[in-house]
Amino acid sequence: MLNDDLLGRRNDAVPRGVATATPVFADRAENAEIWDVEGNRFVDFAGGIAVLNVGHLHPRVVAAVSEQLTRFSHTSFQVMAYESYIELAERLNAIAPFSGDAKTILFTTGAEATENAVKIARAATGRSGVISFTGGFHGRSALASAMTGKVNPYKRQFGPALPDVFHVPFPNAERGISVEDSLKALDFLFFADAAPQSIAAIIIEPIQGEGGFNVAPPELLKALRTICDMHGIKLIADEVQSGFARTGKMFAVEHSGIEPDLVAIAKSLAGGFPLSGVIGRADLMDCVEPGGLGGTYGGSPIGCVAALAVLDIIVDEQLLKRSQYIGGLISARIEGWRMRNDLLSISAPRGIGSMIGFDILDPDDGMKPMANGGKQVAVKALEAGLVILNCGGKGETVRVLVPLTAPDVIIDEGLDALEKALQVVS
Structure with missing residues (x-):
């Protein structure tokens, strides 16, 4: 089964009122990774909209x-x-x-x-x-x-x-x-x-x-x-x-x-x-x-x-402590991205623990949050192998909700993909 086939069936069978953030369809998942029906692998920074703090299919669950x-x-x-x-x-x-x-x-x-x-x-x-x-x-x-x-x-x-x-x-x-x-x-x-x-x-x-x-x-x-x-x-x-x-x-x-x-x-x-x-x-x-x-x-x-x-x-698994650690990793990477001129302009990270978000800013509008900027980054992130969501009053915010059980190597991989999605197209 192909994603495009399922997308066509979805559009025919399911009303527009329920939106879906990505055009790919899940086949299986484990902890902070998801594979679609075509076998493509994604790092999951969405967590089913903050549902999977302990990851997909934790063995004890x-x-x-x-x-x-x-x-x-x-x-x-x-x-x-x-x-x-x-x-x-x-x-x-x-x-x-x-x-x-x-x-x-x-x-x-x-x-x-x-x-x-x-x-x-x-x-x-x-x-x-x-x-x-x-x-x-x-x-x-x-x-x-x-x-x-x-x-x-x-x-x-x-x-x-x-x-x-x-x-x-x-x-x-x-x-x-x-x-x-x-x-x-x-x-x-x-x-x-x-x-x-x-x-x-x-x-x-x-x-x-x-x-x-x-x-x-x-x-x-x-x-x-x-x-x-x-x-x-x-x-x-x-x-x-x-x-x-x-x-x-x-x-x-x-x-x-x-x-x-x-x-x-x-x-x-x-x-x-x-x-x-x-x-x-x-x-x-x-x-x-x-x-x-x-x-x-x-x-x-x-x-x-x-x-x-x-x-x-x-x-x-000491996830309270783990959340603080992961939040530090994510915030440090975001702060580093703010210093670079080859990436989109972004705000300082905000949030507590591992509930971290940042805005995409518009340099042509006085560095105000860019309407749908977060959505545009989420689309590019998916192409780089990362599932991530946007939010905010005008879709300007990128939000990170990685499972707290994700190993460091997966978190780093996801952040690398997000960095790629932030690159300015020349």
């Missing part, structure tokens, strides 16, 4: 899933529960990034996690309002897309967003937005649109993913914690992309020193199997009446055993 498949694949936790769900909840409660007792509920997708975090906050407060940030991404379902701080492509064609969702500018030096500006906008919102006593939750990514790998300044998170405490608002950390060792800590919010009330989790939780959840303060989690939360596939036994293996791998 495969073993756990294989063993579970000899017992049962599904009962629905809401019909007949099973130990792996309970054990995973216990493990997640033990590492919750806040003090006090915690409880965890499991779902399937990141959007389910963010939406249910808001549902829990609404039940706990008796309020309906939600505040999120420009550039934030919280999913594509109705409430999640309303919270997402970007119109195109997530909202443009779908009519009015759900009510009682408000947006505040995310700090961004490139756009001239400071932490003070963000907090002032929040004050204006409280004055003009929604009293703080009507707000159930503020949701924020400690590091924006789709928005461009922008790090939430600690002073912003500390101010939000104070504001939430003052007005009885619940603070939700969206760790869907940044969680599970990606930043050198289990959760990115831990770098700030503040404690959220609820944490939305997904992506790398289960090593490639669909699983998400909400970890929250126990008193909040129990505010919802029985039956108010759940889902047929939520917390599948396959996903649960995979996630238990992932948590073991993170500890046993």
Whole structure:
């Protein structure tokens, strides 16, 4: 089977609304490498959009899933529960990034996690309002897309967003937005649109993913914690992309020193199997009446055993430390590229741990981020044997999400391919 043949079939059978970043089709994968149906090999710096922190088909994940498949694949936790769900909840409660007792509920997708975090906050407060940030991404379902701080492509064609969702500018030096500006906008919102006593939750990514790998300044998170405490608002950390060792800590919010009330989790939780959840303060989690939360596939036994293996791998293979090391390698290479005039102009690397991104800059437009610059580099990188993604408000950012289990030689190979993709065409 050829890639072009599959691309034709894909275009005939699958709607345009689901985009695919590359025109090649996967056949098999191992750790940080993927082979397409034509036998071409690629280094994987995308990780299935931050899903594969422990790599493709980690042997311990495969073993756990294989063993579970000899017992049962599904009962629905809401019909007949099973130990792996309970054990995973216990493990997640033990590492919750806040003090006090915690409880965890499991779902399937990141959007389910963010939406249910808001549902829990609404039940706990008796309020309906939600505040999120420009550039934030919280999913594509109705409430999640309303919270997402970007119109195109997530909202443009779908009519009015759900009510009682408000947006505040995310700090961004490139756009001239400071932490003070963000907090002032929040004050204006409280004055003009929604009293703080009507707000159930503020949701924020400690590091924006789709928005461009922008790090939430600690002073912003500390101010939000104070504001939430003052007005009885619940603070939700969206760790869907940044969680599970990606930043050198289990959760990115831990770098700030503040404690959220609820944490939305997904992506790398289960090593490639669909699983998400909400970890929250126990008193909040129990505010919802029985039956108010759940889902047929939520917390599948396959996903649960995979996630238990992932948590073991993170500890046993010291992936928190490994993430910091890999991030140092990547950042050093990017800084070196900035000094060269034979490569495209790029910004300084930003992010924490191994959640690293940088912008492609336009020398003909005052070194501003180049619209679709990251996408153009990703296309060239694929030709050089590297799968990598772009992000950012205008597609200007190249983001690196290499599996934390990748050996140094593979990381170096991927960075060499990325350097090749950055070369200026003479």
